[in-house]
Amino acid sequence: MARPSLISGAAIPRRLLAGALLLPPLALFLAFFVGPLVYLFWVSLHSASQTALYGHQLTLEHYAQAFTDPFYLLIIRRTLLAAGAILGLCLVLGYATAYLIAPLPPRRRLWFLLLLLFPLMVSNVVRAYGWITILGRQGVINTLFRGLGISDAPLPLLYSFGAVAFGLMTILLPYMIISITNNLAAMERQYHEAAQSLGANPFRAFIHVILPLSSPGIASGMLLVFLLTMSAYVTATLLGGPRAKILVSLVYDSVTVFEWPRAAALAFVLLLLALAIAGLILLVLRPGRVQGRG
Amino acid sequence: MSRSANILIVLLAAISYLLILGPILLVVVTAFSPTDFFAFPPRGISLRWFETFFATEELRSAFWLSLELALAAATLATVAGTLAALAVARRRGVIAGILQGLFLAPLVFPTIILGLALLLFYKVIGGVPIFLGLLIAHTVVGAPFAIRSILASLQTFDPALEEAGQSLGAGPLRTFFLVTLPIIWPGIVSGWMFAFIVSFGELNTALFLTGPGVTTLPIEIFSYLQFQGGQLVIAAASAVQVALIVAIVFAVERVVGLARLVRSE
Numbered sequence: 001m002a003r004p005s006l007i008s009g010a011a012i013p014r015r016l017l018a019g020a021l022l023l024p025p026l027a028l029f030l031a032f033f034v035g036p037l038v039y040l041f042w043v044s045l046h047s048a049s050q051t052a053l054y055g056h057q058l059t060l061e062h063y064a065q066a067f068t069d070p071f072y073l074l075i076i077r078r079t080l081l082a083a084g085a086i087l088g089l090c091l092v093l094g095y096a097t098a099y100l101i102a103p104l105p106p107r108r109r110l111w112f113l114l115l116l117l118f119p120l121m122v123s124n125v126v127r128a129y130g131w132i133t134i135l136g137r138q139g140v141i142n143t144l145f146r147g148l149g150i151s152d153a154p155l156p157l158l159y160s161f162g163a164v165a166f167g168l169m170t171i172l173l174p175y176m177i178i179s180i181t182n183n184l185a186a187m188e189r190q191y192h193e194a195a196q197s198l199g200a201n202p203f204r205a206f207i208h209v210i211l212p213l214s215s216p217g218i219a220s221g222m223l224l225v226f227l228l229t230m231s232a233y234v235t236a237t238l239l240g241g242p243r244a245k246i247l248v249s250l251v252y253d254s255v256t257v258f259e260w261p262r263a264a265a266l267a268f269v270l271l272l273l274a275l276a277i278a279g280l281i282l283l284v285l286r287p288g289r290v291q292g293r294g
Numbered sequence: 295m296s297r298s299a300n301i302l303i304v305l306l307a308a309i310s311y312l313l314i315l316g317p318i319l320l321v322v323v324t325a326f327s328p329t330d331f332f333a334f335p336p337r338g339i340s341l342r343w344f345e346t347f348f349a350t351e352e353l354r355s356a357f358w359l360s361l362e363l364a365l366a367a368a369t370l371a372t373v374a375g376t377l378a379a380l381a382v383a384r385r386r387g388v389i390a391g392i393l394q395g396l397f398l399a400p401l402v403f404p405t406i407i408l409g410l411a412l413l414l415f416y417k418v419i420g421g422v423p424i425f426l427g428l429l430i431a432h433t434v435v436g437a438p439f440a441i442r443s444i445l446a447s448l449q450t451f452d453p454a455l456e457e458a459g460q461s462l463g464a465g466p467l468r469t470f471f472l473v474t475l476p477i478i479w480p481g482i483v484s485g486w487m488f489a490f491i492v493s494f495g496e497l498n499t500a501l502f503l504t505g506p507g508v509t510t511l512p513i514e515i516f517s518y519l520q521f522q523g524g525q526l527v528i529a530a531a532s533a534v535q536v537a538l539i540v541a542i543v544f545a546v547e548r549v550v551g552l553a554r555l556v557r558s559e
Contacts, residue, residue, distance in 0.1 A: 017466055025378035032430050036411035096306035113556045119314050121539045123495030123512040126532040130317020133332055140334045170313040231404035234497045234516055248406055267407045
């Protein structure tokens with residue numbers, strides 16, 4: 001956000017003005033975003049209590065439990081597996097779609113992007129409901145299968161790991177497409193042509209030129225998809241039921257039994273995991289290397 | 295690319311659009327079912343589930359609460375967001391970077407953690423009325439969308455125009471209302487729209503902060519699906535949600551244009 005320097009005489013009142021402008025939003029974010037998170041962390045370090053929000057004793061037991069208890073480890077593994085499957089599918093489908101709509105004339109590209117933006121505005125609960133009507137016992141797929149005589153008994157498609165991963169993938173896919181499309185659309189077409197005129201076949205030109213240059217779009221798409229996967233409690237509950245829980249479900253479950261310190265610790269385990277994987281994504285894709293930033 | 299590769303790409307793109315739009319269209323079509331339960335393909339068209347929706351007290355009140363909440367939260371988020379964007383855009387260096395990071399953080403932050411944090415925070419400060427608690431949460435979650443949109447329109451704004459206004463004798467407030475605001479207002483309008491839509495569909499913080507009798511439409515839909523699945527009145531509730539979003543997007547598109555609408559996201 002570099003701004004051209006201002007006329008020096010006006011600089012001091014402007015600084016004061018900027019400070020006054022900053023005060024209300026900063027107060028809002030400190031009081032209701034940073035503050036509560038710091039308090040949540042404080043709660044996570046305490047023992048449980050029957051009567052109060054948390055006990056007197058400082059302890060790391062809830063964190064230790066999350067990383068040693070076989071049940072928690074199973075859920076963490078399942079969460080990462082789901083995230084991996086979602087990212088992989090989003091990347092393939094998202095890249096292909098972006099590759100197709102990025103070269104379109106701007107006006108038509110905007111319409112295709114609006115078709116992707118609109119579903120993101122619809123609440124996830126409605127979109128998950130759509131998948132219930134498709135995958136449920138009386139759903140579209142089971143009705144079709146019965147009609148075609150493929151199977152008599154309804155297939156248990158819903159309430160499974162696959163339903164969570166696939167449903168969530170389709171819900172988050174627009175983020176991936178939009179990120180990569182914006183990246184590809186901004187890319188100079190000449191790169192592609194230069195590579196080909198130097199003798200690279202279209203496939204080689206894609207692998208060695210286009211794909212590396214689109215790493216910022218891939219990285220931002222992946223980060224968004226991954227981070228939203230981590231907090232998709234409602235989708236996971238509706239499509240997975242009690243048998244396909246992911247990490248975020250455990251946070252909510254602890255709240256429903258008033259285990260505040262454990263819920264807090266699990267929330268921070270989730271955050272830690274999210275940051276670690278986000279860091280890994282950035283490390284592998286190195287979006288900064290494009291435009292000589294890395 | 296070879297011919298078969300092209301066909302594969304078109305196929306993958308078509309599958310993507312089908313998977314993204316199909317479930318939403320199916321819900322909207324289901325809302326017009328005349329049958330008691332979900333049947334595919336639908337057996338005709340009726341508005342009975344919409345009548346049931348508006349006749350069901352808890353659904354109707356959840357809808358009104360969501361609407362009031364979204365209007366109030368979007369407006370607060372836009373005021374805070376405009377101030378934040380103006381303040382950040384006028385600064386340079388590390389502090390501007392930190393501030394921008396802070397203000398945009400809820401965009402990628404797992405908001406379910408924020409919901410839990412606010413729930414405990416409200417408890418420890420002695421309780422907060424449910425509507426106010428939701429309003430605060432929705433404002434914090436929606437503000438970054440407003441800030442991002444307004445920052446984008448400030449990027450193309452030439453500060454020399456403000457200086458010109460001030461050198462002609464206008465005070466900072468007059469300059470803002472006569473010079474800055476008319477130029478950045480499309481960003482403010484689309485920022486308000488995004489904050490409204492985010493609030494209207496918000497789940498992750500509302501999950502913890504709604505209470506008995508005071509609940510939002512998405513949370514009401516969620517609990518219906520969880521505990522009384524198969525009721526088609528939920529399809530009608532979902533269709534009402536979708537219709538409201540379509541109406542707002544088209545209204546804002548008329549005002550600010552398609553390009554700004556899509557780019558500010």
